[in-house]
Amino acid sequence: MTFDELDGRMRVFETAHDLCVLPGLHMAARLDGRGFTRLTKEGHRFEAPFDERFRDLMLATAEYLMTGCGFGVAYGYAQSDEISLLFAPDENGFGRKLRKLHSVLAGEASAKFSLLLGAVAAFDCRVSQLPSAEQVVDHFR
Numbered sequence: 586m587t588f589d590e591l592d593g594r595m596r597v598f599e600t601a602h603d604l605c606v607l608p609g610l611h612m613a614a615r616l617d618g619r620g621f622t623r624l625t626k627e628g629h630r631f632e633a634p635f636d637e638r639f640r641d642l643m644l645a646t647a648e649y650l651m652t653g654c655g656f657g658v659a660y661g662y663a664q665s666d667e668i669s670l671l672f673a674p675d676e677n678g679f680g681r682k683l684r685k686l687h688s689v690l691a692g693e694a695s696a697k698f699s700l701l702l703g704a705v706a707a708f709d710c711r712v713s714q715l716p717s718a719e720q721v722v723d724h725f726r
């Protein structure tokens with residue numbers, strides 16, 4: 586068996602269930618710090634309930650996702666340990682494959698925030714698929 590034959594035979598187990606966001610649907614990503622209740626209380630001594638340094642780390646991470654990762658992002662903000670991003674309507678990165686968007690965004694945010702913090706921190710990521718501009722407004726509400 587050649588390498589290409591083996592590659593083709595095994596690739597299906599990785600890709601057969603790939604989900605892509607349909608053209609025309611708006612994509613909004615939300616990233617959430619994993620276990621940030623503990624992270625903000627133990628070890629790093631962030632002020633509660635609002636810490637300016639924590640806010641600045643979240644903002645720098647949001648800015649990095651919006652401008653430094655190759656995605657077209659129209660709007661974004663950070664609140665508490667969450668970052669929300671609205672993709673440009675024509676964003677077509679990774680063929681709009683959800684597994685790539687989830688993993689790349691979570692990885693980029695985790696890497697950037699960890700570097701800024703000087704310790705390991707992780708984010709999860711989910712992408713909402715919104716059928717109309719009205720739903721986009723309601724999502725951000």
Ligand SMILES: Nc1nc2c(ncn2[C@@H]2O[C@H](COP(=O)(O)OP(=O)(O)O)[C@@H](O)[C@H]2O)c(=O)[nH]1
Pocket residue numbers: 617618619620621622623625626631632633634635636637639640665666
């Ligand atoms: N001390 C402090 N904690 C914050 C700040 N912003 C967000 N957090 C914490 O981040 C956590 C976010 O909550 P949540 O995502 O539900 O919990 P998680 O599952 O532990 O990440 C809360 O426990 C908040 O107290 C801040 O500015 N200062």
Ligand SMILES: [Mg+2]
Pocket residue numbers: 617618619620621622666
């Ligand atoms: Mg969290």
